[in-house]
Every structure is written in C-alpha cells, then in structure tokens.
Amino acid sequence: MYVIIISVLGITMIFAAFMAIYAKKLITAIISLGLIGLFASIIFLLLAAPDVAITEAAIGSGLSIAIYLFALRHTEGQEEK
Amino acid sequence: MKNTNFVTGSFIALTLVVILGIFFFQALNQPAHEGKTMPVDNVHLEDRVSLHYVLKNVNEASQYLESHGKSYFNERDEVPSKTIEFGKSKNLEEGSANEVTSIVVNYRGFDTLGEVTVLFISIIGLTLLMRGINNKKIREPSLILKTGTTFLSPLIVLFGIYVFVHGHLTPGGGFPGGAIIASGILLLIIGLESFQFNSVLSKSIESLAGLAFVGIALAGLFVKKSFLANFMPTGTVGYLYSAGMVALIYIVVGLKVGAELASGIAKLKEGGKND
Numbered sequence: 001m002y003v004i005i006i007s008v009l010g011i012t013m014i015f016a017a018f019m020a021i022y023a024k025k026l027i028t029a030i031i032s033l034g035l036i037g038l039f040a041s042i043i044f045l046l047l048a049a050p051d052v053a054i055t056e057a058a059i060g061s062g063l064s065i066a067i068y069l070f071a072l073r074h075t076e077g078q079e080e081k
Numbered sequence: 082m083k084n085t086n087f088v089t090g091s092f093i094a095l096t097l098v099v100i101l102g103i104f105f106f107q108a109l110n111q112p113a114h115e116g117k118t119m120p121v122d123n124v125h126l127e128d129r130v131s132l133h134y135v136l137k138n139v140n141e142a143s144q145y146l147e148s149h150g151k152s153y154f155n156e157r158d159e160v161p162s163k164t165i166e167f168g169k170s171k172n173l174e175e176g177s178a179n180e181v182t183s184i185v186v187n188y189r190g191f192d193t194l195g196e197v198t199v200l201f202i203s204i205i206g207l208t209l210l211m212r213g214i215n216n217k218k219i220r221e222p223s224l225i226l227k228t229g230t231t232f233l234s235p236l237i238v239l240f241g242i243y244v245f246v247h248g249h250l251t252p253g254g255g256f257p258g259g260a261i262i263a264s265g266i267l268l269l270i271i272g273l274e275s276f277q278f279n280s281v282l283s284k285s286i287e288s289l290a291g292l293a294f295v296g297i298a299l300a301g302l303f304v305k306k307s308f309l310a311n312f313m314p315t316g317t318v319g320y321l322y323s324a325g326m327v328a329l330i331y332i333v334v335g336l337k338v339g340a341e342l343a344s345g346i347a348k349l350k351e352g353g354k355n356d
Contacts, residue, residue: 003109010105014098021094050252051181054244058260063342066267070349074214 002046009039030068037061178319182249186327190309193330194294196256197337201291204341207348214352222272230272237265245335249324255331259338266343270350278347283340290337297326297333 016039019032037060044053185193222230238261244251245258269276301310316323 006109007106014102018098051179051254051257054253054257055260058257058264062264063260063267063346066264066271066346067349070346073219074349 006043006046009043013039026072027069030065030072033068034061034065037064178250178323179248179252179254181252182254182327182331183324185254186249186330187311190298190330193255193334194298194309197291197294197334200338200341201287204345207345211348211352219271219350222274226272230268234265234268234272237268238262241265241335241339245331246328247321248331248335249327250319250321255334256338258331258335259340260342262335262339263342263346266339267346270347278343278351280344280347283344283347287337287340287344290333290340293333294330294337297329301326 013036016032016035020029020036023029023032037056040060041053041056044050044056241258241261241264243258244253244261245255248254248258266278270278298309301312302308304310304312311325311327313325313329315325321328
C-alpha cells in the first residue's frame, strides 16, 4: 500500500519538477515547485518522520514559495523576452 | 547553437531522472531487514513512533551490541530494554518523550545554536540586499482572502505556539513552530491591508530570544560545568513540565525563528526603504 502511494507521489513529483524547469511562465514554475514540497512532506509522513514532514510543509510549500513570489514581483518586467 | 545546448541539456536531465527513478524503485522493493535501505511495507507507524520512542537507554543497548557484534538496525527487537511507561518512568535520557528533540537539543545543542546563527546571518544578508528597493503595490486582497485571514491567522499562530511549546512531547519543535508562526504572519501581511508589521518588536523579540539561548547555555556551563548541559530537573516522561531545559530552549528557538522569518518576509513585501 505504502509503495503504491509513494510511487504515485514520486512520479507526480518528477513531472512537477520537469514542469518547474520547462514552464514558459515563471509563476507556473513556482507553483509546481510548491507541489513538490507538499508531496515531499506527505512522503516524509508516510516514512514515519513527522518532524521533517511538519517542517517541509511549512517551509517547502509555504514560506519559500511566498519568498519566490515576492522576488518575482520585484523583478517583474525584467524577464528575458 | 542555443537550440543544440537546450537539446543536450534536456537529454542529460532525462537520463539522470531515469537513473534516479531506477534507484528509487529498487530501494522501495528491497525487503525489510535485509539491506540498509528503509523498509516500507512491513513497518507500522505505531511501531516506529509510539512503542519504540522509549528505547533510549543507550548504555544498555551499546553494551549489548559490543558483546554480540550485531548492527542495531537489524536486531532492534532483541536489544534488552527496560519497560517504559508513559507518565511513570523518570529520567530516561533527560526525560523527553520525543526522541528527535532529545537528540537535537540535548546531544546536538551546539549544532542548534549554529543553525539559529546561520538563519540570523541570512536574514541580515536579506536586509542588506533589500536596501534601496522600493515597495511595489500588490493587488487588493479579495473578500474571501480578507475574511479567511481574520479568523485563520490567529489559529495558525496558536498552532505554531503549540508546536514549539510541546516540542519535547509531540513531533515538532522550535524550527517548525517558528515557520508556522511566520506563515500565519505572512497570511496577515498579504490578506489585511491595514496590517503594519512592527519591525522594532520583531527585532527585540529576536535579540532577546538569542540572548536567552546563550544565557541558558551559559547557565549549564556554570551549574554542570559543560556548555548547554541539561541542568534542570527532568521530571516524568510525558508531562509538560519534563525534559528540563529542552522545553525552554525550544520556546526560545521558536520565538527567534518566527520573528526572523516574519521580518524577512515583511522586508520582501515592503522593501527596505525604511532601514
């Protein structure tokens, strides 16, 4: 059971990582990065590491995404055309 | 030329992903107790967290390992250990129920001090970089965001405080608790236009918490002749007043990390014009 869940989450994470690299818009890349953090925290929870899961959910899919979004707002209009 | 580079880079990335995927499935398919990889299928959560959280009498376990020459991981169930009862046993490796916490603060307390310092330095660097960058208006928050913020952000901050106050009993601790508090303040910053981040208050909380951490560590130096020694009574496993100074240090670390991350986010939102 765990193997199936973790495999599905892992494959989705790989696709999200590809999306983060090849997305045309930067905001799509940032959101797929947040998806990776969220799924990583679920995997940590399933592998019996609740401490790491809490930290990853708060930082990986919350605060760092907000920081990227604020940075994107400050660099608006300077993207490579 | 640019196109060729792109194709080559994509090819290398794809190959790496395929190789990593093969490793991933191989690691998952290893039977438990055979290799050194994480057993996934044959392990129950309660077997790892609740029942064995108390297997902390390291001295007996290491004596057993020396006499038998076996690895701890494979023979974990055979290591002799005292029966440990929640709410009754006393002073088992400083009395904290969450074993991660007892490692991070008791054995590796100096590392924790270093981590807090690294975060402090990175926030100083962020403040320096944001100097002279002006504020940019963000879109006005919608009604849903405003309404949600008013009743969700106090709950999020309260949960963060719970996470670091109960750091020695339940999963969590200073860093996750501080991050959760900072995300609650992030919600306030983007959701309520009238909210003004008080940077003087956050700076004073951060400085006082850092001083308190070093003060607790120095108290250990004076009382037990060792920096960061656990000098307080450790109480009974499972009670709130247990584990000695672990709870104090996690409260201090939680306040410090929360204030630091929140001030960093506020700096990114408002620009560094005021400093």
